[in-house]
Amino acid sequence: MSTNKLYFQNDLVSIFNEDVRKTTQIDAGAIDLIITSPPYNVDIQYNSHKDDDSYSDYMEFSRAWLGRCFDWLRNDGRLCLNIPLDKNKGGQQSVGADLTCIAKEIGYKYHSTIIWNEGNISRRTAWGSWMSASAPFVIAPVELIVVLYKEIWKKSSGSKVSDVSRDEFMNWTNGLWTFNGESKKKIGHPAPFPLELPKRCIKMFSYVGDTVLDPFVGSGTTLVAAAMLGRKGIGIEVDKGYCRLAEKRLLDAMGGKTSDLGQE
Numbered sequence: 305m306s307t308n309k310l311y312f313q314n315d316l317v318s319i320f321n322e323d324v325r326k327t328t329q330i331d332a333g334a335i336d337l338i339i340t341s342p343p344y345n346v347d348i349q350y351n352s353h354k355d356d357d358s359y360s361d362y363m364e365f366s367r368a369w370l371g372r373c374f375d376w377l378r379n380d381g382r383l384c385l386n387i388p389l390d391k392n393k394g395g396q397q398s399v400g401a402d403l404t405c406i407a408k409e410i411g412y413k414y415h416s417t418i419i420w421n422e423g424n425i426s427r428r429t430a431w432g433s434w435m436s437a438s439a440p441f442v443i444a445p446v447e448l449i450v451v452l453y454k455e456i457w458k459k460s461s462g463s464k465v466s467d468v469s470r471d472e473f474m475n476w477t478n479g480l481w482t483f484n485g486e487s488k489k490k491i492g493h494p495a496p497f498p499l500e501l502p503k504r505c506i507k508m509f510s511y512v513g514d515t516v517l518d519p520f521v522g523s524g525t526t527l528v529a530a531a532m533l534g535r536k537g538i539g540i541e542v543d544k545g546y547c548r549l550a551e552k553r554l555l556d557a558m559g560g561k562t563s564d565l566g567q568e
């Protein structure tokens with residue numbers, strides 16, 4: 305493995321400072337589980353990524369990185385794809401459905417969709433035509449976690465050791481997940497997801513010791529969850545400042561602060 309794009313590495317975790325579409329750092333068939341939240345193309349002010357492409361360019365960007373990830377998965381590997389249901393900024397789009405279709409065209413098989421109820425209704429700013437049927441504006445305050453896999457849903461590789469508790473399993477197999485989003489200010493990144501999201505996906509869909517990849521690692525939330533749960537983690541991030549943040553969060557978390565990942 306060449307190390308020129310390697311930003312950070314320890315026994316469990318590697319972070320590559322690179323564009324996911326161009327990296328040559330990951331071997332085909334090396335990944336058990338991918339958990340990621342790609343840029344949503346809603347004009348978020350990232351340091352190094354322009355988040356306001358045309359919708360068709362955004363679909364091509366999505367096709368490119370989803371294709372790379374497909375090659376990196378094992379045959380029984382899985383993808384938990386955190387994306388919006390709908391996009392409203394710059395015109396209504398069925399972005400969740402469109403990205404799911406692209407993934408299926410690439411070859412992913414569809415398992416199910418988890419609805420993440422963020423409970424954040426304060427984002428509502430537009431009503432359309434107020435109290436009139438002329439052009440009302442409807443928005444669901446949820447995001448999706450689309451669960452896809454490469455070839456075979458039943459896992460045959462790995463340690464066969466699961467660490468999900470009975471209560472967690474019973475609660476999380478109900479695909480309506482309710483927990484709050486993460487504070488951008490607290491984390492220092494414009495679009496972090498909460499630790500709860502990768503924690504649930506890791507415990508539900510991987511064995512202890514598996515390798516988990518986040519190709520848009522941002523502030524490193526997936527890597528923190530992976531390291532705390534005894535999985536190997538690989539992160540890819542185009543922005544060096546966010547790589548630095550991910551490294552810091554990871555080292556802070558591994559320095560003993562593990563209580564927020566305990567069983568429910």
Ligand SMILES: C[S@@+](CC[C@H](N)C(=O)[O-])C[C@H]1O[C@@H](n2cnc3c(N)ncnc32)[C@H](O)[C@@H]1O
Pocket residue numbers: 322323324325340341342343344350351352353493495496497498519520521522523524525526540541542543546
């Ligand atoms: C929605 S954020 C991910 C946030 C992450 N889940 C967290 O908890 O912090 C998307 C990230 O993808 C990064 N990014 C954008 N384009 C990229 C590319 N082509 N390759 C790798 N990373 C990219 C952005 O810099 C941003 O940090």
